[in-house]
Amino acid sequence: MTCPALRIVSATKRYGTLQALAGVDLEVAQGEFFGLLGPNGAGKTTLISALSGLVRPDGGIFEVMGHNVVTDYRNARRKLGVVPQELVFDPFFSVRELLRIQSGYFGIRGNDDWIDEILANLDLTAKAGANMRMLSGGMKRRVLVAQALVHRPPVIVLDEPTAGVDVELRQGLWQFIRKLNRDGHTIVLTTHYLEEAEALCGRIAMLKAGRVVALDTTENLLRRFASHALRVRLERPENASALGATLSDSGWAEFALERYEDVEPALARLREAGGRILEMRLGEADLERVFVEVMNRA
Numbered sequence: 591m592t593c594p595a596l597r598i599v600s601a602t603k604r605y606g607t608l609q610a611l612a613g614v615d616l617e618v619a620q621g622e623f624f625g626l627l628g629p630n631g632a633g634k635t636t637l638i639s640a641l642s643g644l645v646r647p648d649g650g651i652f653e654v655m656g657h658n659v660v661t662d663y664r665n666a667r668r669k670l671g672v673v674p675q676e677l678v679f680d681p682f683f684s685v686r687e688l689l690r691i692q693s694g695y696f697g698i699r700g701n702d703d704w705i706d707e708i709l710a711n712l713d714l715t716a717k718a719g720a721n722m723r724m725l726s727g728g729m730k731r732r733v734l735v736a737q738a739l740v741h742r743p744p745v746i747v748l749d750e751p752t753a754g755v756d757v758e759l760r761q762g763l764w765q766f767i768r769k770l771n772r773d774g775h776t777i778v779l780t781t782h783y784l785e786e787a788e789a790l791c792g793r794i795a796m797l798k799a800g801r802v803v804a805l806d807t808t809e810n811l812l813r814r815f816a817s818h819a820l821r822v823r824l825e826r827p828e829n830a831s832a833l834g835a836t837l838s839d840s841g842w843a844e845f846a847l848e849r850y851e852d853v854e855p856a857l858a859r860l861r862e863a864g865g866r867i868l869e870m871r872l873g874e875a876d877l878e879r880v881f882v883e884v885m886n887r888a
């Protein structure tokens with residue numbers, strides 16, 4: 591039987607009076623593209639830091655490819671590549687030097703072929719000799735990705751890797767990450783760009799105040815909540831809630847519908863109540879709506 595890529599059982603962590611992790615259970619299978627979502631302060635980075643040994647949890651079990659992060663730290667760490675959220679570098683090294691030093695931490699010498707391949711895939715070849723302090727924010731973020739990959743870890747955790755990266759490079763980055771996933775790497779991603787998570791992740795966990803409040807396939811999450819939305823701008827928006835719709839900040843009344851057939855009864859209800867429609871749109875539910883609903887209910 592193959593072990594999970596990540597196994598987290600009853601993880602707890604407290605900072606003073608703040609419960610950053612309040613009992614998290616999570617298992618990610620090998621080969622998954624997994625999303626870890628949650629509002630600011632939900633505990634995502636704390637969970638990742640505990641996996642990589644940067645934060646000592648108060649309780650719980652953390653395993654990477656079957657290796658316990660505390661009792662078998664070296665092996666667990668070798669199996670894991672973490673792209674941290676913070677851009678922290680020694681500014682005096684060049685990109686290549688930095689990647690060679692990082693390889694050295696894992697006892698790997700003569701790693702230049704792999705380093706060249708990573709640099710090419712991240713569109714950094716031309717910057718290999720440049721000092722870190724000369725790179726833009728987006729380039730530094732790509733170097734963080736490169737750094738996480740030098741030891742060819744089977745599990746890669748990316749903590750908001752596209753913050754501050756422009757659209758073109760973001761797409762290039764995703765292409766590369768997708769390729770790594772196709773090649774068998776397990777990917778765990780945290781991001782606030784929910785459309786990215788929706789497009790990339792097969793399964794998603796949503797965290798709130800240190801707890802998992804939703805955990806399912808992306809497809810099921812989208813389906814679990816109404817899958818379609820009928821949005822109408824009413825002459826008298828104040829009537830929206832009496833008609834069973836929710837009124838958005840932008841003034842649109844929204845009916846959550848399971849199927850397209852439900853459009854007609856919703857319109858009939860409006861007509862019977864004498865609601866006059868000024869504008870109408872029909873759309874699919876997206877992860878952003880699901881996220882907002884999950885967070886409101888939790």
Ligand SMILES: Nc1ncnc2c1ncn2[C@@H]1O[C@H](COP(=O)(O)OP(=O)(O)OP(=O)(O)O)[C@@H](O)[C@H]1O
Pocket residue numbers: 605608610628629630631632633634635636637675
């Ligand atoms: N070193 C620390 N000392 C004290 N409190 C901390 C520390 N690190 C994190 N916290 C607190 O723990 C909680 C969880 O933080 P964490 O960084 O894990 O959240 P996050 O989900 O990654 O948020 P974001 O989306 O903003 O990155 C927050 O309330 C944060 O202020």
